[in-house]
Amino acid sequence: MKVLLLLLSGFKYLKFGKLLATGGSMLLSVAAYAWVFGWRYAAGFVLLLLVHELGHYVAARQRGLEVGAPVFIPFVGAWIQLKDQPLNADTEAYVGLGGPFAGTLASLACYFAARDTGSDLLLALSYAGFFINLFNLIPLSPFDGGRITAVLSPRVWLAGVPVLVALFFWRPSPMLILVAVLAFPNVVRAFKYDPTLPENQAYYGTTLENKLAYGSAYLALVGLLAVMAHDVHEMLAGLR
Structure with a gap:
């Protein structure tokens, strides 16, 4: 898990780091869940996780907090990084x-x-x-x-x-x-x-x-x- 986090954090040095971290980890999660549940369920489930995390993202931004893009880890979930703490x-x-x-x-x-x-x-x-x-x-x-x-x-x-x-x-x-x-x-x-x-x-x-x-x-x-x-x-x- 730590190794995966380090790999994903490396994307921040790329021009489209946030997009790659979110999109890449989403695709990885869909592939992992699809192996067990099938791709249609996997895609829907990951989208539900994305909506949940975007809810946190919007709420944090409304309160003026700097926040990172959602990142996914298969069979663990997803999260957003609060760069500014409440x-x-x-x-x-x-x-x-x-x-x-x-x-x-x-x-x-x-x-x-x-x-x-x-x-x-x-x-x-x-x-x-x-x-x-x-x-x-x-x-x-x-x-x-x-x-x-x-x-x-x-x-x-x-x-x-x-x-x-x-x-x-x-x-x-x-x-x-x-x-x-x-x-x-x-x-x-x-x-x-x-x-x-x-x-x-x-x-x-x-x-x-x-x-x-x-x-x-x-x-x-x-x-x-x-x-x-x-x-x-x-x-x-x-x-x-």
Whole structure:
């Protein structure tokens, strides 16, 4: 993984580095997923990931942050590099919410298109989109859900630990182990979080109105995605 990141970072020295990094890594991901799922599903799935990342990109740019182009790694996902870090939890939550919001809209588009056309492929893609975006809303950093709920309090991250553990016992995966390793320092931060420290007040301090807005948006997305992922899964099970 580190070697691949180094290779992709080398593109920045080329005239069209950003385009090559995004387009090249997208093609690599499509080829990898196509080997397992077929090229049509692979292309659709990577496009859903792209929409999710573009949601983060647009949100970051709206908040005046310098951000890199999306980069993809097969069977790991995609991300955008924030060259400017958020100066407060409100901005972090806004950027974190942008991805799942855009991804949910794209998944709904696939779902309604599938219902109109009877396409099993689009239905399967909608399920993948609903599930991936729901997974990303686990309230634990570095998930998007952790970035959003941090505006309430980093202590909310502790609620994400049992969710991650339950997922591992339900569907054991090396990816979940990697995520757990990345999340561990943030779990420690949540345990040690002291809201009275000046630096924490400066970063996490925000209005009650903002907390209610982000909290409501987060719960609404989780509820919608959970219902849609369940219902579409049942539809796909009926097709087998």
